[in-house]
Amino acid sequence: MTQLNFVGAAIIFTIGLGVVILHNNLIRKIIGINLMETAVFLVFVTIGFVADPTAPTNPLPAALILTGVVVAVSITVFALSIVVRLHGAYGTVELDRILALRAAEPAEGEGQGAGEHRRV
Amino acid sequence: MKALSWRRMAVVAALMVLGAVLSVALLLMPEPGVIDHPAHNETARRYLSGIPRDTNTPNIVNAIVTDYRAIDTLGEATVLFVSIIAVGTVLHTGRRRLAAPQRPVSAHADRVLSLAARLVIPFVIVYGAYVTVYGHISPGGGFPGGALLAAALILGTLTFGRGGIPGRAGEGHSSEWFESGALLLYLTVGSIGVWGGGAFLSNLSTGVPAGVWGTVLSGGFIPLIGIAIGVKVAATMVKLFETMDAPDEGSTE
Numbered sequence: 001m002t003q004l005n006f007v008g009a010a011i012i013f014t015i016g017l018g019v020v021i022l023h024n025n026l027i028r029k030i031i032g033i034n035l036m037e038t039a040v041f042l043v044f045v046t047i048g049f050v051a052d053p054t055a056p057t058n059p060l061p062a063a064l065i066l067t068g069v070v071v072a073v074s075i076t077v078f079a080l081s082i083v084v085r086l087h088g089a090y091g092t093v094e095l096d097r098i099l100a101l102r103a104a105e106p107a108e109g110e111g112q113g114a115g116e117h118r119r120v
Numbered sequence: 121m122k123a124l125s126w127r128r129m130a131v132v133a134a135l136m137v138l139g140a141v142l143s144v145a146l147l148l149m150p151e152p153g154v155i156d157h158p159a160h161n162e163t164a165r166r167y168l169s170g171i172p173r174d175t176n177t178p179n180i181v182n183a184i185v186t187d188y189r190a191i192d193t194l195g196e197a198t199v200l201f202v203s204i205i206a207v208g209t210v211l212h213t214g215r216r217r218l219a220a221p222q223r224p225v226s227a228h229a230d231r232v233l234s235l236a237a238r239l240v241i242p243f244v245i246v247y248g249a250y251v252t253v254y255g256h257i258s259p260g261g262g263f264p265g266g267a268l269l270a271a272a273l274i275l276g277t278l279t280f281g282r283g284g285i286p287g288r289a290g291e292g293h294s295s296e297w298f299e300s301g302a303l304l305l306y307l308t309v310g311s312i313g314v315w316g317g318g319a320f321l322s323n324l325s326t327g328v329p330a331g332v333w334g335t336v337l338s339g340g341f342i343p344l345i346g347i348a349i350g351v352k353v354a355a356t357m358v359k360l361f362e363t364m365d366a367p368d369e370g371s372t373e
Binding site: 001002003005006007009010011013014017018021022043046047048049050051052055056058059060061062063066067069070071073074077078080081082084085 | 128131132135136138139140142143146147149151152153154155157159160163164167168180181184185189192196199200202203206207210211263357360363364
């Protein structure tokens with residue numbers, strides 16, 4: 001029965017990957033990455049589970065996942081800060097609009113800092 | 121537009137195949153929950169049988185994080201430190217820094233929000249402190265406790281604005297002080313083990329009093345390290361929030 005957790009983790013991972021690939025909004029992509037991380041955590045914690053109520057649960061996966069959670073927080077906040085920066089430079093968090101603006105901007109605009117390219 | 125939707129459908133189909141492959145691969149792994157699962161190996165058994173004796177605390181996971189693998193946890197605290205540096209580097213590029221965006225008071229004056237925040241924040245802070253301090257004898261620890269404390273402080277800042285929390289200084293750098301202080305506390309506690317003749321961050325083996333089983337003062341240095349982690353995590357989250365809340369000139373709208 002606990003193997004259902006594995007199927008759930010595979011579904012959550014796939015949904016997260018789908019959000020990363022299919023959505024255009026950068027913040028949604030970051031949420032998709034978080035979904036994928038959550039699926040990996042679910043697999044780990046499921047492995048540590050022991051059905052026998054008299055036996056203690058395996059503590060190693062929980063201790064390892066603690067590190068994973070901290071890294072997930074760090075990655076998320078770093079990605080979000082890059083999105084803040086992109087929003088300041090291009091006025092949008094939609095990836096296709098950012099790419100279009102980047103393709104349209106003149107080449108000599110380079111080196112003046114992202115804040116100079118502001119367009120809405 | 122037609123081609124784009126075809127592409128989307130192809131991606132969705134590929135994802136479904138991937139999900140099925142992942143499910144099958146995971147289901148082919150040893151069934152979880154059984155007692156002779158390969159993950160329940162001698163390392164796990166060693167921790168389960170050794171931790172009550174070696175650390176005098178019942179919370180096995182917390183004992184792994186703060187005693188056996190305390191130096192790895194120090195590395196984890198460094199990960200938090202590096203994330204602050206990275207976010208600060210991305211958001212503050214040396215330009216003139218704008219004053220923190222002072223949201224008009226009316227934006228914070230939502231009656232329901234401010235009343236609910238006033239009701240909730242004290243309890244969240246007390247619970248966060250409890251989870252941190254009692255982490256070694258009950259479910260919890262420095263990481264969840266610190267996250268709770270940070271959630272309360274960030275909720276307060278979001279509701280009442282910067283400097284709007286009663287009794288809190290406005291443009292302070294208290295999060296930086298708390299952050300550095302927590303890391304210094306961690307390193308100091310680790311050095312006491314060296315002074316006592318053991319390795320860095322060694323605990324009961326160097327003759328630290330073990331305390332009474334099941335009370336706050338048990339497990340030698342573990343409560344101190346838990347408090348250091350809790351303060352560190354809370355200060356890091358608040359600092360990250362403040363950094364993202366007040367970006368440079370170039371990144372405001």
